[in-house]
Amino acid sequence: MQTNNKVPVDVFKTLTDAIESYLALAWKVVIALGGLVLVAYCYFESIMPEGLSLGDAFFLASASFSFACIALIGVGCGAFAALWLLKLIVVVRNHRLAGRGLPPASRLHRFVDSGSMMLMSFFVALPFAYLLIFVRDQTPDGRMQATLMFFATVGAFASIIFLIVPAQAQRRDVRFTVSICAMAVFGALVATRPALLNLAMVNLGVRSAPGQMLLFSSAEHDELAAIADASGVKVSFCKLPGTAMWGTRAVRAVWYGVGNSSYVRLFDEANASRDVLVRVDRTAMEVLRGDKIDFKCISAPSPTGRASDARPS
Incomplete structure (x- = not known):
């Protein structure tokens, strides 16, 4: 009886210790990312903050959280807008292979491969394309087109990497995939220079928005x-x-x-x-x-x- 009562207690203590360690690690990661976002913003704006206190650690965490939210939402919209085009590419490619008597080479992930998803993706792509082609930046530091181009480029690349799967199951090299994604994101950042840092700082109230x-x-x-x-x-x-x-x-x-x-x-x-x-x-x-x-x-x-x-x- 004593042994049976001790096992749940030990499991609960182990789980609690694991949660505490993960939370401590997550907080350090958030602070580190916030510090990198802060350093990048100060570098691009050529400013040198003064008088930062320990209480600004919350600001650093907020900076990384705001930056991550904007990037994830934007890239997610770009990826969703590219689904219908990826589906068209996959269908055309498989059709050409079938004409040669070969089996299909790839398909979309079953989670997104449906007619309703393709229709919604097409309707999301329309305003995305309109903003990219016809809307011009109204402010010198807005860089709306560059930001949308970054979202569209990275979103489409992420869809190609993660949503197009081979017809036959293959083992993927995780390190190679992560390295390719990191290089693609860095290349898109250099090529488009989006205003992600500006948007994040506007959300935090550190930067004034155009028109204020x-x-x-x-x-x-x-x-x-x-x-x-x-x-x-x-x-x-x-x-x-x-x-x-x-x-x-x-x-x-x-x-x-x-x-x-x-x-x-x-x-x-x-x-x-x-x-x-x-x-x-x-x-x-x-x-x-x-x-x-x-x-x-x-x-x-x-x-x-x-x-x-x-x-x-």
């Missing part, structure tokens, strides 16, 4: 206006009535709310490919976020001596 109003103190506005004039970058500010604050939509916050300092990019309104990265005081800037909000600004003479143009929404 940024407010600056009078002193910070004077400095930004002087830097814009010296750089030959045209940036319009407008004075908020009854305050000492200046607002603009021509400036993007690329690092805000984390650490002791913030960074913004001043985009040239005449040529969006030209921009200037400026470090600003965190307490002298605020990002206004909201939906269907009409910010009313009036034109006022700039303290630097140049009139700032009003940009009403």
Whole structure:
């Protein structure tokens, strides 16, 4: 009796220890991935965060989680949109083999090989193709087409690797498959340069979204206006009535709310490919976020001596 009572206890303790070890490992992996995402974002934006605390570990975890969610959802949509085309390729190939008297070489995985799945895949591919062909980026750092191209490329490649199976069962080399997938993802990242990092940071509130109003103190506005004039970058500010604050939509916050300092990019309104990265005081800037909000600004003479143009929404 004692032995029978001890066995379940030992099994429960072993299971608990295993869960604890897996959770500890998962947390370390998430922190490591979050750190890599953070380093990559800072590298591409040429910024150096300051004053990061131990509490920012939650931010690192959120960064990796947000990045992974966006990537998985986007690649999943790209893979699903490519199903009908893969089915067509497999059918045509098997038909040509049958004409030579040979057996079918491959087929789609039975989980996705159905008429309803192919029909839904075709209807998902239509808006995907429309966005890729006809929609143009409205903001200089949006890179919507590049991001969609990355989703479509990686999704189609993942479908080919994992959803097209040989007609006769074959053993797959896991290491080789993982290596090929890693090289394909890296190649797609280099070729398309998607805005995945930007999207992840916008979701976390670290980066301002296109169209959001940024407010600056009078002193910070004077400095930004002087830097814009010296750089030959045209940036319009407008004075908020009854305050000492200046607002603009021509400036993007690329690092805000984390650490002791913030960074913004001043985009040239005449040529969006030209921009200037400026470090600003965190307490002298605020990002206004909201939906269907009409910010009313009036034109006022700039303290630097140049009139700032009003940009009403």
